[in-house]
Amino acid sequence: MITLNKIYATDCEVCASLKDRDAALIKDREDYDFAEHDLEVFGAQPSRLRDYVVNYHVDEEGMVELPVYAITENGRIQASTVAKDIEDVRALVTAWDQYKQQAAG
Numbered sequence: 001m002i003t004l005n006k007i008y009a010t011d012c013e014v015c016a017s018l019k020d021r022d023a024a025l026i027k028d029r030e031d032y033d034f035a036e037h038d039l040e041v042f043g044a045q046p047s048r049l050r051d052y053v054v055n056y057h058v059d060e061e062g063m064v065e066l067p068v069y070a071i072t073e074n075g076r077i078q079a080s081t082v083a084k085d086i087e088d089v090r091a092l093v094t095a096w097d098q099y100k101q102q103a104a105g
Helices: 013-018 039-044 048-057 086-104
Strands: 002-008 032-038 068-073 076-082
Touching (some): 002 039, 002 086, 032 039, 039 048, 048 068, 068 086
Antiparallel strands (some): 002 068
């Protein structure tokens, strides 16, 4: 199963602007799930995804730009991006879909 993960904060304006629009991108797709992770809770719970976000999306000052979207497949992190708008989220999903199609031959 492929999951589109959203790491967000309640006080993030971009996160709020994408609410529901991001999940709608994949809602009719049987091969995708959608999971939202509040940064405050997410940061306190050790996980492979949390460690990935820390390694790839936290800057030198210990800050993370939000929202971060990450695609996981069967628990493995495959791709991620910091989204500024819905087109960034769409591009992440499209790029992963294209990769999967090419890999399948």
